[in-house]
Amino acid sequence: MKFNSNTRQLVLEVLSVLLLVACHFIIQWKLSPYHFTLRDGSIRWIPIAISVTPSLLFYGFARLILPNILSMALVISADVVLAIINLQKLGRINEVLGWTDLTNLSENISVVLEFVQPIHFVIIGAAMLALLAAYWLNRKVHNTPAYFCYKLLLIGLLTPVVFNTHLVYADVLSRHNSIATYLRSAGVNYIRSQWHKNLRVQGLAMHLVQTSARVTLSAPSADELRIAEQTDSYKLDSVHRSKKIIIILCEACWADKNHFSKEFQPLIDLGFKSARGISPSYGGGTANASFEWQTGLPANNVLTGVIYQEYSGVMREKLNSIAQSLHSEGFRTVAAHNYKRKFWHRHEMMPKLGYDEFIGIEDMQMFDYKPNRYGWIDDGVMYANIRDHIDSEGPAFLYLTTMYTHAPFRQMNDLGQADFANRVSTTVNRIAEFVKYVKDRHDATIVVYGDHKPMMTDFYLSEGIFSPDMFLKIGKNNAGYLFKETVDRPAIGDVPVYIYDKDEARVNNFISEADGLPFFCQSALLNKHFIGTQVLSHQFALKNSLCSPSASFKLSDLEKSYPAWLYSVSLF
Structure with a gap:
């Protein structure tokens, strides 16, 4: 059976997404302390499905600019590298990777480099080779100067959107609306004060999205302000x-x-x-x-x-x-x-x-x-x-x-x-x-x-x-x-x-x-x-x-x- 170009492209797109999802769950299984089941052994279907959405969102943005195979390789490589970085941080200092660790990388890199081992260069090198291979497979697709200029323009227009959407996404997941209420009831709720637990129940990708939106504390109530005033009136004994x-x-x-x-x-x-x-x-x-x-x-x-x-x-x-x-x-x-x-x-x-x-x-x-x-x-x-x-x-x-x-x-x-x-x-x-x-x-x-x-x-x-x-x-x-x-x-x-x-x-x-x-x-x-x-x-x-x-x-x-x-x- 012969397929026309549109059908072949659709099949390739579906296969890329399926492979991306499969790799995402393999990474969570092998490289992250993720809970796929509840204590009674039942599968956490909704949280599992939600946990892959940041990777799919990343893939969707990449597809606006890059071919499907290259987009898939890029997202899988990012998943692997982030999972390994998180494991390194957990193993060494018992702390979970957060969004600001990534946005402050230029300031933290001097310390991070002291813990880099040869295997990490091998992994990063393999990821780069995968991206190069994906690029080679797609090098003939729309390979014209006009299309190249179009992609540059698209990148310029989409960059502000890509780097701000995570905040909107995190905000939607945490607001007190019907969507957030339903997701919380299904186990998709940001456990703000317990990042270790949040990682295990949300997955690393969702955890990074959730920690990208800084949750500030509510202003104290009138009663709490009165307690603060009473506390401030408590005087410590005079000491030398x-x-x-x-x-x-x-x-x-x-x-x-x-x-x-x-x-x-x-x-x-x-x-x-x-x-x-x-x-x-x-x-x-x-x-x-x-x-x-x-x-x-x-x-x-x-x-x-x-x-x-x-x-x-x-x-x-x-x-x-x-x-x-x-x-x-x-x-x-x-x-x-x-x-x-x-x-x-x-x-x-x-x-x-x-x-x-x-x-x-x-x-x-x-x-x-x-x-x-x-x-x-x-x-x-x-x-x-x-x-x-x-x-x-x-x-x-x-x-x-x-x-x-x-x-x-x-x-x-x-x-x-x-x-x-x-x-x-x-x-x-x-x-x-x-x-x-x-x-x-x-x-x-x-x-x-x-x-x-x-x-x-x-x-x-x-x-x-x-x-x-x-x-x-x-x-x-x-x-x-x-x-x-x-x-x-x-x-x-x-x-x-x-x-x-x-x-x-x-x-x-x-x-x-x-x-x-x-x-x-x-x-x-x-x-x-x-x-x-x-x-x-x-x-x-x-x-x-x-x-x-x-x-x-x-x-x-x-x-x-x-x-x-x-x-x-x-x-x-």
Whole structure:
């Protein structure tokens, strides 16, 4: 049987779409923790069908410009690459890929490249070959100068539509209309505060669409504003406040009594006392750890993703934070980080958090400090560049973020622990040198905390720090692991916190109350014992006894105790 050209084109179109759909579901099956069935074993027909629509939408746009085979190859290649990137992020830092990770790729690429392995180049190369093969198969279709000009014009007209339709699409899926109501009843609803669960029930493509529309918090009601006013009237007790208050976020700094404790001994020798804290992040996500310490609000509650990256553009100019409150009381407030100013949008967030000055690597004199093999500069350069701020007259609050111990960690016939030990020893010694300089000259309160565990999942499993039942999947390397949705977050978030103040009794009181609590509580308790300034989240926590030490507290319940209106009033 012979077919005319139109029939052949229709058959080819149908086959391209069917192959695209089949590949989409194979990718979700093999490369994504997607739930095809409910707990009773029944198939989730409607969510499964909806999950492929972003890929079909992408294909439809591509078909307006490209031939069908090339369009199909382009969409399948994008599906594969995104799925692998998501698996890498899940395996390394237990975080789900979000839309802004893609739109901020130019800023994040320097860190991302440190984790690229040869297999990733093979996969990308295969995708490129597939696209070239598809182009070769279609090279004779409409191959005329006039048609080429037509395609260029079409690309120019459609580009604004393509790059804005996802927002309309996400908006339709989330609005309170008949379509959204029906889809929610069928299981197609954006689980905004639980990205891991959202990925499993919506699929990666739909998850990316949903996270592209920034969901802002509702304005507080009149009753909630009254509660906020009552909370703001709660006054912290007056305390002796050191002239220099310093918080040092130590990148990926971790130890327990059986591992790396000798690397942190220089801090103990200087009079620091140690406690344990619970980070909101694992292996990465420094910005969220910093958010909790600076604002006293849980990162894993009503906000989503990397908070600095997701919300810097919509947060108000003056946030409710420790730095902002101290600034209003006459403190000189300075933040510094020996890495790029724009990374995680710190250049936008630090002024909003109340800092008079934010010093990035671009602003620092290098002296004789050198970067390591991964390009992370020795933390000594930061301390050398902020001494003038320490020695200036008047009170000062400094928030310093180190970089030298950032992953990855070279495996030298081990699981990366030797490289980590060497680098963390250098980092701690730099902190100790800086602390000694400060102690010799100033009355100071100093906190040093690890923002999250270093990215060494293999090591934790081999040492019994993690157990196999914490994982859905145990990989062949750090990127191959998948934590269970119900993983014990206090276990993966456990990190050391060190504090120094000349008043040892106050230090002991702080540790007795703060030991083992999440960062947002430790922030409130630091304020209670050493700072005594008005921060709304701290006042709320202390007024309602949310951060009283309890061996039986459940982290997720504690996080949910902080209502949405508190975020709205504090941040937006």
